Amino acid sequence: MSILEFEGVRKTYRVGEQEIHALAGIDLRIEEGEFVAIIGPSGSGKSTLMHLLGCLDTPTEGRMVVCGTDLSRATPDTLARMRNREIGFVFQSFNLLPQLDVVANIGLPLVYSGVPRRDQRARAEEAARRVGLGDRLANRPPQLSGGQCQRVAIARALVNNPRIVFGDEPTGNLDSATGRNILTIFKELHAAGKTIILVTHDPAIAAEAPRVIELCDGRIVKEAKA
Amino acid sequence: MLGVVLGVSSLIATMALTRGIEEGMHIFMQQLGGLELVKVVPNEPSSLMLEFANLSPGLTLRDAHSLRNSATLISHISPEITHTVSAACSDAGNSERRKARGILPDHFVIGIHGLAAGRWLVDLDIERGARCAVIGHTVANQLWPGTPAADIIGRTILLDQTPFEVVGVLPLYEQEEDTRARQLGKKPRARRWDPFRQKNEAVLIPFSTMFHEFRSGAFPENSMDSLKLDALTVRIGNLDHFRAALGQIRSVLDLSHRGVDDYDLETREDWFDRIESSVRATRLSGGLISAISLIVGGIGIMNIMLASISERIREFGIRLAVGARPRDIFRQILVESMLISLLGGLLGVGASLGLIEILKMISPTENIPVLTTGSILFSVAFALASGLLSGLYPASKAAHLDPITALRYD
Numbered sequence: 001m002s003i004l005e006f007e008g009v010r011k012t013y014r015v016g017e018q019e020i021h022a023l024a025g026i027d028l029r030i031e032e033g034e035f036v037a038i039i040g041p042s043g044s045g046k047s048t049l050m051h052l053l054g055c056l057d058t059p060t061e062g063r064m065v066v067c068g069t070d071l072s073r074a075t076p077d078t079l080a081r082m083r084n085r086e087i088g089f090v091f092q093s094f095n096l097l098p099q100l101d102v103v104a105n106i107g108l109p110l111v112y113s114g115v116p117r118r119d120q121r122a123r124a125e126e127a128a129r130r131v132g133l134g135d136r137l138a139n140r141p142p143q144l145s146g147g148q149c150q151r152v153a154i155a156r157a158l159v160n161n162p163r164i165v166f167g168d169e170p171t172g173n174l175d176s177a178t179g180r181n182i183l184t185i186f187k188e189l190h191a192a193g194k195t196i197i198l199v200t201h202d203p204a205i206a207a208e209a210p211r212v213i214e215l216c217d218g219r220i221v222k223e224a225k226a
Numbered sequence: 227m228l229g230v231v232l233g234v235s236s237l238i239a240t241m242a243l244t245r246g247i248e249e250g251m252h253i254f255m256q257q258l259g260g261l262e263l264v265k266v267v268p269n270e271p272s273s274l275m276l277e278f279a280n281l282s283p284g285l286t287l288r289d290a291h292s293l294r295n296s297a298t299l300i301s302h303i304s305p306e307i308t309h310t311v312s313a314a315c316s317d318a319g320n321s322e323r324r325k326a327r328g329i330l331p332d333h334f335v336i337g338i339h340g341l342a343a344g345r346w347l348v349d350l351d352i353e354r355g356a357r358c359a360v361i362g363h364t365v366a367n368q369l370w371p372g373t374p375a376a377d378i379i380g381r382t383i384l385l386d387q388t389p390f391e392v393v394g395v396l397p398l399y400e401q402e403e404d405t406r407a408r409q410l411g412k413k414p415r416a417r418r419w420d421p422f423r424q425k426n427e428a429v430l431i432p433f434s435t436m437f438h439e440f441r442s443g444a445f446p447e448n449s450m451d452s453l454k455l456d457a458l459t460v461r462i463g464n465l466d467h468f469r470a471a472l473g474q475i476r477s478v479l480d481l482s483h484r485g486v487d488d489y490d491l492e493t494r495e496d497w498f499d500r501i502e503s504s505v506r507a508t509r510l511s512g513g514l515i516s517a518i519s520l521i522v523g524g525i526g527i528m529n530i531m532l533a534s535i536s537e538r539i540r541e542f543g544i545r546l547a548v549g550a551r552p553r554d555i556f557r558q559i560l561v562e563s564m565l566i567s568l569l570g571g572l573l574g575v576g577a578s579l580g581l582i583e584i585l586k587m588i589s590p591t592e593n594i595p596v597l598t599t600g601s602i603l604f605s606v607a608f609a610l611a612s613g614l615l616s617g618l619y620p621a622s623k624a625a626h627l628d629p630i631t632a633l634r635y636d
Contacts, residue, residue, distance in 0.1 A: 056633075080546065080551040089548070095633065097541055109549050111550075112554055160549075
């Protein structure tokens with residue numbers, strides 16, 4: 001069974017009198033353990049698609065099933081639960097909380113999944129070690145380099161052991177060497193059995209992915225499988 | 227937050243102030259004999275009863291006996307006859323007109339009298355018609371200025387040239403205000419009405435002595451039992467049965483006076499009610515002022531929280547993205563705003579301690595403010611409640627953020 005299943009998904013925004021079809025009918029299936037890159041020019045709807053895939057939003061029309069749960073008409077609480085347990089997010093701008101140290105940032109999802117406080121710390125430290133940040137636990141994000149910040153974000157995405165990891169231009173703010181390192185981490189995760197979905201406009205990164213989905217004007221225009 | 231500090235401190239100060247007034251009033255009531263004191267005084271019968279008013283023997287010692295025997299809810303009773311005498315000391319001082327009162331020993335219990343020196347009048351004095359007297363502070367001070375109370379005991383006071391031995395001196399009764407004025411070396415303010423005047427100017431002698439020395443000659447046909455009393459003071463045993471006790475007194479007296487209403491019951495109830503209602507009014511207005519400043523403080527907290535959440539929209543976006551539910555965000559904001567109000571409240575408690583010290587020095591009332599833990603807890607709880615209420619709107623605003631917009635927000 002597919003881990004992500006979209007059938008005729010549309011997303012329409014209203015700006016004044018005008019209706020903008022950000023997604024104009026998407027049919028898509030992603031199986032568990034796949035490595036997918038979504039590419040397309042800006043305004044093609046790839047961000048909107050990723051927000052839907054990442055359970056940050058619900059579609060205007062169509063059916064959307066994530067990890068076996070139909071989320072077409074889900075409440076904010078159900079969506080929050082999915083984001084917390086099944087999905088890990090890595091953002092272009094890292095999105096870490098500057099006032100918290102590395103361990104607290106990584107442990108943030110555990111705060112909202114009812115894990116006891118002592119276990120939170122142990123699991124956050126373990127996740128930090130997995131991305132090679134074992135010696136930076138007490139630092140705060142402003143004291144870290146871009147690559148380190150992105151590792152913290154990856155550790156945070158992994159701490160609750162989700163089945164899907166999303167990357168929204170995860171290398172966009174990094175130099176190419178660091179970007180390659182981060183990409184390597186994603187590949188390792190893929191090898192470990194996670195489903196990886198990257199949104200990017202960098203063809204070099206897309207080339208690393210076995211499956212590439214190209215969007216334009218809210219539709220899938222090209223799909224390539226290696 | 228300043229509003230919360232002001233609100234809490236003024237709330238605590240107001241409560242301490244009214245508490246002080248209440249306690250002062252309480253002591254004052256006790257010194258006056260308390261609520262338990264009821265005075266039966268002779269009164270003109272109403273016009274309806276004028277025709278057969280002479281059927282009533284009037285207020286007499288017999289009433290005292292029958293009340294003592296029949297009115298079970300009263301604990302003490304003392305008849306009183308007064309006679310104006312000239313009081314002088316044997317050592318040729320100035321004499322002054324004083325109202326001497328003939329009483330029974332119960333009088334001291336009923337009036338809650340203290341004793342500066344000596345003893346009260348006892349039953350033996352009454353039985354023997356002894357020529358002894360207990361005098362008030364003002365009387366003693368006028369006759370023997372500057373002499374300590376203990377040295378006055380045993381001296382002789384001349385009442386209408388009849389020598390009496392002073393066996394007891396009452397302490398000085400004065401209001402809190404005057405005590406402090408005296409301690410500061412200022413002269414007490416002259417006042418029109420001194421509630422303790424009767425106590426301070428007392429010349430108390432045994433009831434029987436009063437009758438034999440001063441009153442028997444006036445109406446030769448009078449026996450001690452049929453002599454018209456000037457008053458009959460009664461102490462109610464238990465205030466819970468105050469109304470019932472008044473009823474008992476009325477039914478006993480109605481019987482012995484053959485239904486003529488030639489007496490009146492004077493109670494302190496109305497008076498004390500008035501005092502209590504003025505204390506209540508003070509408390510209410512003070513509380514209102516504090517409540518208003520707490521509301522203002524709450525609005526201040528709401529502004530702080532609204533400003534803070536608009537600076538932290540991205541933070542909420544991140545929290546929502548990693549799985550925080552709207553209610554988690556809601557709770558976070560509420561806890562934060564309550565922490566702010568708690569901090570304000572604690573600062574307010576600190577400020578109130580200083581405020582009360584200042585109030586103690588320049589107290590606008592005659593009583594020292596009394597601080598209670600209850601009032602502190604109440605005020606802090608009130609501050610917390612205002613923090614909770616003012617956090618509700620910002621919290622719901624933050625909880626209803628759209629995660630995508632919040633994440634993109636700069």
